[in-house]
Amino acid sequence: MAEGTPDNVAAASVPAANPAGKAGIVESVELGPKVTLLLEHDALVVHDRSSNKSRRTSCPPMGHSHTNTRSIPLYNILWAELTPDSQTLTVDYAHEAKSTKLRAAQLSLPVPATASVPQMTTFLATLLSRSYGRARQRKRAYVIINPNAGPGEADKLFEREARPILEAARMPLTVVTTTHRGHAAELARDLDLGAYDVVVACSGDGLPHEVFNGLGSRPDARAALGGMPVVMLPCGSGNAMACNLFGTHRPSLAALAIVKGVDTPFDLVSVTQEGSGRKLSFLSQSLGLIADLDITTEHMRFMGSTRFTVGFAWLVWKKNLYPCDLAVKVEIDHKDAVREHYRSRVEGGDGENGESGEAAPKSDRESDATRTATPGHDEDGGLPPLRYGTVQDKIPEGWEIIKHEKLWSFYCGNMAYMSPGLDFFPAAMANDGLMDMVIVDGPVSAMKAIEIQLGVESGQYFDHPLVKYRKVSAYRLIPRVEDPNGIISIDGEKADFKAFQAEIHPALGRTLSKVGGYENPGPKHWDKVANYERLLA
Numbered sequence: 001m002a003e004g005t006p007d008n009v010a011a012a013s014v015p016a017a018n019p020a021g022k023a024g025i026v027e028s029v030e031l032g033p034k035v036t037l038l039l040e041h042d043a044l045v046v047h048d049r050s051s052n053k054s055r056r057t058s059c060p061p062m063g064h065s066h067t068n069t070r071s072i073p074l075y076n077i078l079w080a081e082l083t084p085d086s087q088t089l090t091v092d093y094a095h096e097a098k099s100t101k102l103r104a105a106q107l108s109l110p111v112p113a114t115a116s117v118p119q120m121t122t123f124l125a126t127l128l129s130r131s132y133g134r135a136r137q138r139k140r141a142y143v144i145i146n147p148n149a150g151p152g153e154a155d156k157l158f159e160r161e162a163r164p165i166l167e168a169a170r171m172p173l174t175v176v177t178t179t180h181r182g183h184a185a186e187l188a189r190d191l192d193l194g195a196y197d198v199v200v201a202c203s204g205d206g207l208p209h210e211v212f213n214g215l216g217s218r219p220d221a222r223a224a225l226g227g228m229p230v231v232m233l234p235c236g237s238g239n240a241m242a243c244n245l246f247g248t249h250r251p252s253l254a255a256l257a258i259v260k261g262v263d264t265p266f267d268l269v270s271v272t273q274e275g276s277g278r279k280l281s282f283l284s285q286s287l288g289l290i291a292d293l294d295i296t297t298e299h300m301r302f303m304g305s306t307r308f309t310v311g312f313a314w315l316v317w318k319k320n321l322y323p324c325d326l327a328v329k330v331e332i333d334h335k336d337a338v339r340e341h342y343r344s345r346v347e348g349g350d351g352e353n354g355e356s357g358e359a360a361p362k363s364d365r366e367s368d369a370t371r372t373a374t375p376g377h378d379e380d381g382g383l384p385p386l387r388y389g390t391v392q393d394k395i396p397e398g399w400e401i402i403k404h405e406k407l408w409s410f411y412c413g414n415m416a417y418m419s420p421g422l423d424f425f426p427a428a429m430a431n432d433g434l435m436d437m438v439i440v441d442g443p444v445s446a447m448k449a450i451e452i453q454l455g456v457e458s459g460q461y462f463d464h465p466l467v468k469y470r471k472v473s474a475y476r477l478i479p480r481v482e483d484p485n486g487i488i489s490i491d492g493e494k495a496d497f498k499a500f501q502a503e504i505h506p507a508l509g510r511t512l513s514k515v516g517g518y519e520n521p522g523p524k525h526w527d528k529v530a531n532y533e534r535l536l537a
């Protein structure tokens with residue numbers, strides 16, 4: 001990569017997870033009389049006072065206004081080392097070719113014979129440690145590619161946009177391509193947990209769903225789900241998982257986020273439905289408008305995310321309603337209390353965004369006294385027992401029962417973004433032990449539907465009067481009508497149109513994220529909850 005290297009390096013993103021210690025210059029090495037490497041708070045700075053720059057480096061000047069000073073954000077640094085003969089120092093980094101695309105590049109500097117190799121080695125170790133922060137270096141990745149995801153280019157996207165970045169970060173890769181639906185679940189079920197540090201699904205949200213379920217079907221399900229981070233390299237049409245954890249649906253930016261990703265415990269949801277056993281859901285469950293949108297537009301996958309815009313217009317015009325009954329274990333019942341919950345976790349937690357430190361609400365914590373065993377699951381190592389039984393059991397005491405004669409949309413989420421820019425669950429958190437439930441009853445006029453939809457993009461949706469937003473720990477949804485064409489969607493995959501029950505398992509799963517939680521900004525004005533609202537909450 002010595003040739004054709006970039007003429008500037010800009011921050012691809014702020015390295016929030018990688019605090020670099022004290023502000024200003026913290027370490028430096030001289031490469032002869034004219035080249036100095038400085039480790040600053042958030043960047044590696046190269047000062048080159050040589051008259052013949054091209055002899056000294058593969059990169060033209062960049063960054064600061066001075067022509068022979070260049071700066072590489074620490075977040076973008078993938079690797080740094082001395083060649084075995086100690087004559088060259090190389091720095092691999094992700095160069096921002098465009099705001100939407102990174103490219104692996106390398107800085108290569110001759111080391112003078114007079115240089116101290118131990119000092120260089122210490123400097124490089126410091127550089128790597130500050131560049132990675134809490135993220136594990138050289139993660140061994142098990143990469144699963146769905147060649148059918150999105151417009152069908154996942155394999156090419158991986159090779160072109162992700163592999164060079166992951167390899168430059170010296171990540172050992174094992175790459176497998178799926179041959180059929182369900183293949184990723186089989187691979188996850190049989191995975192050698194000790195041989196890998198992360199499973200990377202190159203796909204849309206369907207493959208991570210399979211991987212979580214594959215890990216969940218193992219006799220050692222709890223250890224597998226809790227110990228093996230699952231991430232997505234976005235190659236599908238929705239790519240919600242990458243939007244939430246990495247703040248992007250661009251494969252090369254996500255590849256860097258995987259390299260620098262920090263361990264993030266993450267809630268998972270059990271769903272039971274008569275005749276189809278117990279499934280894990282990591283993203284959402286829906287019935288009504290959103291479910292129809294997800295599933296009936298599958299044949300338009302070639303359009304990428306445009307399929308959702310086209311499908312939305314069609315469904316709003318159809319004005320369908322979906323009568324059903326809901327039984328729900330409500331934990332937080334009104335929007336200001338949801339805001340307050342969000343604020344207290346962000347401000348009170350010990351993670352980068354306050355997510356990782358706090359326990360779930362009392363009623364949602366795992367308690368041996370309230371657990372009921374689930375047939376078919378090993379009490380010791382398998383999935384945690386279901387606290388509320390299955391959809392076939394009696395509705396548990398204390399659940400609120402609500403009849404929705406004219407339901408327009410039922411949507412329950414565990415993540416915030418459901419596709420790029422669509423923050424459907426602005427108060428969702430990675431490990432607060434709660435699901436965010438949104439209900440809109442109909443009929444909803446085309447004008448109001450568009451208003452709600454635009455509100456999802458602008459952040460006004462949370463406060464829209466037609467949007468009922470709560471935090472819950474379990475629920476049962478029972479459609480009133482039998483409809484062979486009816487649609488229930490679990491993580492974007494079609495489920496049978498019949499009653500189902502869901503309950504959350506706090507921090508059962510594990511993933512990687514940029515900041516230890518989700519990237520969305522939270523419900524509008526979460527940080528401005530008035531004192532009287534806090535008291536009421």
Ligand SMILES: Nc1ncnc2c1ncn2[C@@H]1O[C@H](COP(=O)(O)OP(=O)(O)OP(=O)(O)O)[C@@H](O)[C@H]1O
Pocket residue numbers: 146147148149150151178179180181182183202203204205206207210235236237238239240301492493
């Ligand atoms: N080799 C394969 N052949 C056919 N189907 C596959 C194969 N591998 C995986 N699948 C299935 O493809 C479906 C869609 O996968 P995925 O979610 O990756 O893409 P997508 O639907 O385009 O993206 P998104 O979920 O973001 O909309 C999943 O249900 C998955 O089980």
